[in-house]
Amino acid sequence: MRRSPPSRPRVATTRMRSLTTPSSLRFIATATTNAIESRARWRWHHVPRRRGPEPRAVAARGTHRTAASLAAADAAANERESPGKVKKEMDACFDVVERMGRGAVYLGSARVPEDHPHFAMARDLARDVATAYDCTTWSGLGAGMMEAVTRGGMEAGKPVAGFMILLEAGGQRQASRTHPYLPPEVYHTASFFSARKHGLVDAGIRANKTDRTAFFALPGGVGTLDEIFEVLALLQLRRIGSAHKVPFVVMNYDGCFDGLIKFLEDDMVRYGSLRDKELEPHWVVCDDNAAAMKYLETFYADEN
Numbered sequence: 001m002r003r004s005p006p007s008r009p010r011v012a013t014t015r016m017r018s019l020t021t022p023s024s025l026r027f028i029a030t031a032t033t034n035a036i037e038s039r040a041r042w043r044w045h046h047v048p049r050r051r052g053p054e055p056r057a058v059a060a061r062g063t064h065r066t067a068a069s070l071a072a073a074d075a076a077a078n079e080r081e082s083p084g085k086v087k088k089e090m091d092a093c094f095d096v097v098e099r100m101g102r103g104a105v106y107l108g109s110a111r112v113p114e115d116h117p118h119f120a121m122a123r124d125l126a127r128d129v130a131t132a133y134d135c136t137t138w139s140g141l142g143a144g145m146m147e148a149v150t151r152g153g154m155e156a157g158k159p160v161a162g163f164m165i166l167l168e169a170g171g172q173r174q175a176s177r178t179h180p181y182l183p184p185e186v187y188h189t190a191s192f193f194s195a196r197k198h199g200l201v202d203a204g205i206r207a208n209k210t211d212r213t214a215f216f217a218l219p220g221g222v223g224t225l226d227e228i229f230e231v232l233a234l235l236q237l238r239r240i241g242s243a244h245k246v247p248f249v250v251m252n253y254d255g256c257f258d259g260l261i262k263f264l265e266d267d268m269v270r271y272g273s274l275r276d277k278e279l280e281p282h283w284v285v286c287d288d289n290a291a292a293m294k295y296l297e298t299f300y301a302d303e304n
Contacts, residue, residue: 086195092188093163093199100161100186102211103135105204107227108145108218118253119148122218125251125289126152132293133212133300138162138203140196141179141187145218150182161203163196164189197230204231205242209303214296215248217283219256235282247299248283249292261285 106126112119126137126149137153139146141162153160164187166174177189190196204213217228231248234240250257268274286292 082192086192089188089190089192089195090198093190093195094202096161096163096186096188097199097203100159101136102203102205102207102213103138103159104129104133104214104216105138105200106145106149106216106218107200107220107224107231108139108149108216109220109224110140110142110144110146111221112144112148112219114147118219118256119145121253121289122148122251123152123155125149125216125292127156128152128289128293129214129216129296130156130158132296134158135212136161136203138200140164140200141182145220149218159186161186163187163199165193165196166191193226197227200227201231201234201240204246205240206244206246207242209244211244212300213246215246216292217248217250217257219251219253225260232279232282236279244303247296249295250283250285251289251292252285252287255287257285 104126106122108122112122122145129135130137130153136159137149137156139149139162141150141164146162150160150162160182164177164179166177166189173191178184179187188199190199204215206213215231217231218224220228228250231240235246235248240246250261252258252261264274264279265277269276269278284295286295
């Protein structure tokens with residue numbers, strides 16, 4: 001007689017099912033956690049270890065540092081006032097432009113001494129431009145080239161204005177800065193370079209076809225190059241904000257910008273980041289003041 005295989009014990013099945021209920025799983029998890037913690041306490045008291053703080057003390061200190069860091073970050077975020085300050089400074093710069101009138105904007109080094117030939121050339125340029133086009137002379141109102149064009153505009157008997165910048169001295173920013181001889185209503189001293197550059201750009205745009213403005217790139221260093229490329233990029237991207245085309249003249253005195261021009265027109269074109277002659281519509285390079293004045297004469301003759 002064939003016997004059927006023995007059936008599985010019901011008791012075992014019942015036990016296995018009972019172990020898979022939610023309450024049983026919670027019991028197992030709790031028991032496992034207690035066993036791990038008990039083992040950890042035993043190791044802490046019996047296993048040799050390096051001297052150090054209690055684990056709870058370490059955890060508490062870490063929590064304290066984390067909370068302190070988060071609190072400091074929240075405080076810094078709440079105290080970030082620069083957006084409002086920048087807007088306030090930009091408004092002040094725009095007010096000066098409205099008060100003094102737009103005109104010729106000069107970008108140049110503050111380190112050129114008064115006995116340098118380029119100082120006299122920049123002064124003469126600003127005088128001739130202000131006389132020919134009856135416009136305000138704008139600059140950063142610092143030393144060097146900025147002082148040269150300020151004197152040139154004053155020699156022409158035309159308005160002179162600009163935007164000074166608070167400088168860093170001994171690791172601390174100046175609290176205030178005033179021009180040695182210009183009245184305060186013709187300039188604004190900015191704390192942020194972004195506001196200062198907004199003011200300089202606004203001073204050079206042409207809201208009306210009869211406006212006579214221009215940007216001039218005089219010899220300079222990193223700050224001057226920053227301002228030059230700011231204007232150039234805005235012209236290239238058609239974001240200058242001017243209703244009419246504005247002349248941008250690079251004063252290449254004694255070939256001081258030859259290396260930069262070669263880099264842009266040759267190296268960058270060869271690399272592929274600029275197209276051949278892509279920058280020609282946006283600026284003109286002049287070797288002397290006579291060439292610059294001739295270009296402006298032609299530019300504004302074509303505008304009429």
